[in-house]
Amino acid sequence: MRVAVVGATGAVGSTILGVMRERSFAADEVVPFASERSAGRRIDWGETELEVRALGEEAIQGFDLALFSAGSHTSEEWVPRFAAAGAVAVDNSSFWRMSDDVPLVVSEVNPGALDGHKGIVANPNCSTMQMVVALKPILDAAGIERLVVSTYQSVSGTGQRAVEELHDQAQAVIEAKELPAPAVYPHQIAFNALPQVETFKDGDDYTTEERKMMAETRKILGSDELGISATCVRIPVYTGHSESVNVQTRDPLSPEECRKLLSAAPGIRVIDDPGNGLYPTAVDAAGQDDVLVGRIRRDPSHDRCLNLWVVGDNLRKGAATNAVQVAELLKVRGLLRRAPAN
Amino acid sequence: MRVAVVGATGAVGSTILGVMRERSFAADEVVPFASERSAGRRIDWGETELEVRALGEEAIQGFDLALFSAGSHTSEEWVPRFAAAGAVAVDNSSFWRMSDDVPLVVSEVNPGALDGHKGIVANPNCSTMQMVVALKPILDAAGIERLVVSTYQSVSGTGQRAVEELHDQAQAVIEAKELPAPAVYPHQIAFNALPQVETFKDGDDYTTEERKMMAETRKILGSDELGISATCVRIPVYTGHSESVNVQTRDPLSPEECRKLLSAAPGIRVIDDPGNGLYPTAVDAAGQDDVLVGRIRRDPSHDRCLNLWVVGDNLRKGAATNAVQVAELLKVRGLLRRAPAN
Secondary structure (H helix, E strand, O other): OEEEEEOOOOHHHHHHHHHHHHOOOOOOEEEEEEOHHHOOOEEEEOOEEEEOEEOOOOOOOOOOEEEEOOOHHHHHHHHHHHHHOOOEEEEOOOOOOOOOOOOEOOOOOOHHHHOOOOOEEEOOOHHHHHHHHHHHHHHHHHOEEEEEEEEEEOOHHHOHHHHHHHHHHHHHHHOOOOOOOOOOOOOOOOOOOEOOOOOEOOOOOOEHHHHHHHHHHHHHHOOOOOEEEEEOOEOOOOOOEEEEEEEEEOOOOOHHHHHHHHHHOOOEEEOOEHHHOEOOOHHHHOOOOOEEEEEEEEOOOOOOEEEEEEEEOOOHHHHHHHHHHHHHHHHHOOOOOOOOOO | OEEEEEOOOOHHHHHHHHHHHHOOOOOOEEEEEEOHHHOOOEEEEOOEEEEOEEOOOOOOOOOOEEEEOOOHHHHHHHHHHHHHOOOEEEEOOOOOOOOOOOOEOOOOOOHHHHOOOOOEEEOOOHHHHHHHHHHHHHHHHHOEEEEEEEEEEOOHHHOHHHHHHHHHHHHHHHOOOOOOOOOOOOOOOOOOOEOOOOOEOOOOOOEHHHHHHHHHHHHHHOOOOOEEEEEOOEOOOOOOEEEEEEEEEOOOOOHHHHHHHHHHOOOEEEOOEHHHOEOOOHHHHOOOOOEEEEEEEEOOOOOOEEEEEEEEOOOHHHHHHHHHHHHHHHHHOOOOOOOOOO
16 A cells, blocks of 8 residues: 655645554555755654655656645646556545536545546535535434535635734734735735635636535535535635534524534534533644534524534544545545546 | 713724824814713813813703713713703713614715714714715615624724733743733633624623614614624624625626626725735724725525625724714704703
């Protein structure tokens, strides 16, 4: 079993390596790939080190599995090449997610979608991922007709430069110095809230992030009729996305029943005793694999609507952990071996 | 014309004094009141100074107007006493807001509610205030059936201690020191998002802030049937509340029509060219009296729903500015003079 981790020096890539070690992922060899610039760098791997390699036709031969988190451009080119060389690629970029013959898989939600994959499996967007984990038990029990979602997203999903930008701006505010000009985000992110996550493409009045949330949620939950409205907002949090989710079910579902369902579901921890200050926050979620859910309550404006507060670590369950969980499923279910294309 | 400003040394009280001067509020005498502890303190007032007084039966005689922002306890006791002494009290606390014989007034939205007041006028909650300013033109043009709101609220509404708590925690994070224990908020607020604004009372699963938003919005817009779901969230922003508002209208309303309506309405500035990075943020709203609205767009899940991003300065339009505007209306419309009670 040979595993490639592509984009291994990035925030998600390094988390993938960390999660593999935490979960004792059984691999005979793990090879980290990154840009030419990082090739030759050595990465800690328990008692030994791994040497970072650059992508190339020779270098990508002989892998069973390739976990990608290196951006859409790299995935567009190299995911099919790994697949053609016989590996199954689990891709964290958005490039392949909406392709008809690429399953978009959340391990607790739609593992069956892995059947019959064609060498490429997509890992959903982070804000989508944590939401569908929380929604799946509700969908199964009562059906879901409509979602109105507002997000509170951390900066680490954007990458290391965004984390530094938040830090540098916050420091300038704290020290009452002039703020460095925003470079990663279009506006000041420290002590502010930006109703823009990713970009507005081709005159669209929804961002690409909002479009992803809406389209990917439908694909993962297997429901074309599901109505979704998303407002994605970046806030000054380092790690952990929070979401205010208004769920309109098909059948009535009480908050008590919902709490019971979610408490019994895999990958979810219900923290919901608000009178005693118990509800999930981003700081609590950071470093955890579970999706945390609280503030479960009846929406007083609609007798089939519930409100939920859903929090997850965007680098872990929102990206790295799910990729590794999907890899584990592929292995356990014998879905890794395949003949090379042609 | 003698004006009392009660709670004059607090965040909102001092903003009331500032707004009065900016707007050249015509008063013969302005008297700041605060707690016994602050009595005798001198406050800048243009080329002169005002001396802070303590509340007392003698001290409150002879006022035409009393602008209150000193908390519910003080308002409960002293608002009726000022009113009994012949003043009209404009109260920023929540204590009198839902009383049947107390008008709850936003200057641009329901100034007519001032008619026949009985000496007490209430100033709405900050998060409600900015939202109803944005909603009023929509209500008039197309009717409103339902609102699903998620807020992104700054700490200054909680008061100066909360501002310091955010500062101190952020500084500790930036300097990689141990965080001081939270004292004002139940959890870390720096680089976090707390789905709790104010308190959970008597086992209610909505906070008092959420209840206020829901009840006050109905009272101000004069609609008992209006459905509202509110999720109020505190984020690490110093000043300026942001709101993600999903509006279900009675009649169809296009985003273009909505933009046109709001652009023509008083107290609103539409900033809505997201492809060019133009949308409101809390940092931009701070220090401004207008409510800023952007991200106006069709909710793809409902053909009579629009999404809006509404941002306002919680200390100014959300509190002080509206109180002064209400005072101006009372004066202009001859609603100040009244016989003392009995």
